[in-house]
Amino acid sequence: MTKFTKALKIQIVERYLTNKDGYKTLGKEFGVSHHQVRLWVLLYERWGETIFALSYTVHSQTFKLRVLKDMAENGMSLMDAALKYRISSPGMIANWRSTYEREGPEGLVAKPKGRAPMARRKKQEPKEMTEVEKLKERIEFLEMENAALKKLKALVQEEEARRTGSRPK
Structure with a gap:
C-alpha cells in the first residue's frame, strides 16, 4: 500500500474543490482509487487539513x-x-x-505489534549450600592445605640437607 503525503492529499483535495475535476480523473492522475479521493475530500470538508496530519x-x-x-x-x-x-x-x-x-x-x-522484547535474564542468587556441600568444600580446602604443607616441609628438608651436606631423609 502506497503512503501519500499530507501535502499530496491536500493538493488532490484542493484540485477537486477548485477545478471540479472528478474523483475518477484525479484518481487516475495520481494513481489512487476514486473512492479514496472522495474520502479525502469528505474528510477535508468535515475536519480540515488537520485530518491529514494524524499519524x-x-x-x-x-x-x-x-x-x-x-x-x-x-x-x-x-x-x-x-x-x-x-x-x-x-x-x-x-x-x-x-x-x-x-x-x-x-x-x-x-x-501489540512487532517482536516481543527479550526477557531479561534473572541474576542467579547464590543458593544456600547444603551441609554435605559445605563438608566437601572443607575437605577440598584441607587437602590443598595439606599438600602445600608437605611441599614446604620437603623444600625445608632439602635446604637443610644442602647446608649440612647430608642426604635428605
Whole structure:
C-alpha cells in the first residue's frame, strides 16, 4: 500500500474543490482509487487539513465498540462512520466489524505489534549450600592445605640437607 503525503492529499483535495475535476480523473492522475479521493475530500470538508496530519492511531476496544454500535443503531455506512469518528479508512471499520462477528468484543482488544522484547535474564542468587556441600568444600580446602604443607616441609628438608651436606631423609 502506497503512503501519500499530507501535502499530496491536500493538493488532490484542493484540485477537486477548485477545478471540479472528478474523483475518477484525479484518481487516475495520481494513481489512487476514486473512492479514496472522495474520502479525502469528505474528510477535508468535515475536519480540515488537520485530518491529514494524524499519524498511526491505536483505537481502544471501547472506541471500536462505540463506532460499531452507532453504525448498527443508526444504519450508518462505513463512510459515514469514518467521517463522524475521524477515521481515515472505512476499511478499518469493516475489519473491526468482521473481527467482532468472528471473535466477539474480545477480538477488538488492541494487540501489540512487532517482536516481543527479550526477557531479561534473572541474576542467579547464590543458593544456600547444603551441609554435605559445605563438608566437601572443607575437605577440598584441607587437602590443598595439606599438600602445600608437605611441599614446604620437603623444600625445608632439602635446604637443610644442602647446608649440612647430608642426604635428605
